[in-house]
Amino acid sequence: MNVPSEHLFFLSAGLFSLGVLGFLVRRNVIVTLMCVELMLNAANLAFLAASRMHSTPESLDVQGPVFSIFVITVAAAEAAVGLALVIALYRLKQSVETDSASEMKG
Amino acid sequence: MSELLFYAMCVIALLGGLGVIFSKSPMGSVLSLLGSFFALAVIYLLAGFHFMAAVQILVYAGAIMVLFLFVIMLLNLGALGTRFELSAAPLNSTRSRIAASVAAVVGLAGLIAVQSASLPRIAQGGAPERVDDINQIAIALFGRYSLPFQAVSVLLLTTMVAVLVLAKRRTRESGQ
Numbered sequence: 095m096n097v098p099s100e101h102l103f104f105l106s107a108g109l110f111s112l113g114v115l116g117f118l119v120r121r122n123v124i125v126t127l128m129c130v131e132l133m134l135n136a137a138n139l140a141f142l143a144a145s146r147m148h149s150t151p152e153s154l155d156v157q158g159p160v161f162s163i164f165v166i167t168v169a170a171a172e173a174a175v176g177l178a179l180v181i182a183l184y185r186l187k188q189s190v191e192t193d194s195a196s197e198m199k200g
Numbered sequence: 201m202s203e204l205l206f207y208a209m210c211v212i213a214l215l216g217g218l219g220v221i222f223s224k225s226p227m228g229s230v231l232s233l234l235g236s237f238f239a240l241a242v243i244y245l246l247a248g249f250h251f252m253a254a255v256q257i258l259v260y261a262g263a264i265m266v267l268f269l270f271v272i273m274l275l276n277l278g279a280l281g282t283r284f285e286l287s288a289a290p291l292n293s294t295r296s297r298i299a300a301s302v303a304a305v306v307g308l309a310g311l312i313a314v315q316s317a318s319l320p321r322i323a324q325g326g327a328p329e330r331v332d333d334i335n336q337i338a339i340a341l342f343g344r345y346s347l348p349f350q351a352v353s354v355l356l357l358t359t360m361v362a363v364l365v366l367a368k369r370r371t372r373e374s375g376q
Binding site: 095096097100101102103104105106107108109110111112113114115116118119120122124125127128129131132135138139142143145146149150151154155156157158159160162163164166167168169170171173174175177178179180181182184185190 | 214217331
C-alpha cells in the first residue's frame with residue numbers, strides 16, 4: 095500500500111475529534127464510554143502510524159505496536175470499570191443519564 | 201487497488217464514529233462502533249500491522265464490544281421507543297455548540313500539527329510490507345518494557361477486584 099503515513103494521522107485526528115464531540119454531546123453514560131473507546135482507538139492509530147513512518151525494511155520500529163498493546167489493555171480495564179459503574183448508577187438512580195447524577199454539582 | 205480499499209475503510213471508520221454519536225438507541229451506537237473497529241482492523245492490515253489487526257478484532261470487537269452489549273441488554277436499554285431514546289442534547293443548544301467547537305478545535309489542531317511537524321522521511325520509498333514482527337514485539341515487551349508489562353498485569357488484577365466490588369449487590373447483613 096503506497097498511502098503516505100500522514101493520511102493515517104489525518105484519520106486519527108478525525109476519529110479523535112468525533113470521540114470528543116460524542117463525549118460532550120451525549121448524555122447516555124454507555125455512549126459516552128463508547129466515545130472514550132473511539133478516542134483510545136484514534137490514539138492507537140497514531141502510535142501505529144508513527145511506527146510505520148519510522149520503520150525501514152532493515153530495521154522495524156516496534157515501539158508503536160508495544161505501546162498500542164498497552165493502550166488496548168488499559169482500554170479493556172477502563173471499559174470493565176466504567177460499565178460496572180454504569181450498573182451501580184442504574185441501581186441507584188434507575189437511569190443511565192449523566193444528568194441524573196448531579197449531587198456534587200454544588 | 202489497496203489504496204482504494206484504504207480510503208473506503210477510512211470513510212467507513214468515520215461514518216461509524218458519526219453513527220455512534222447520532223444513533224438514537226444505544227444498540228445502534230454499539231453496532232456503529234463495531235463497524236468502525238472492523239474498518240480500523242482492515243486499515244491496520246493494509247498498513248502492514250498484521251498482528252495488531254488480529255488483536256484489534258480479538259480484544260476490541262470480540263471482548264470489549266461484547267461487554268458493552270452485555271450491559272445494554274442487562275439494563276434493557278436496547279429497545280427503540282423506550283425513554284432512553286433521544287438522550288443526545290438538541291443540536292441547537294448551547295451545550296451542542298460548545299461541544300462542536302471543542303471537537304473542531306481538537307481536530308484542526310491535530311491536522312495542523314501533522315502538516316507543520318517535520319516528520320521523518322525514512323520510509324520515502326514506501327513503508328515495509330510487514331511492520332510489526334511478533335518476535336521483535338515479544339523481545340521488546342518482555343525485555344525493555346518488562347516493568348510496564350508487570351504494572352499492566354497488576355492493573356488488570358486490580359480492575360477485576362474493583363469490578364467485583366462495584367457490581368456486587370450489597371446485602372442488608374453487610375450493613376450497607
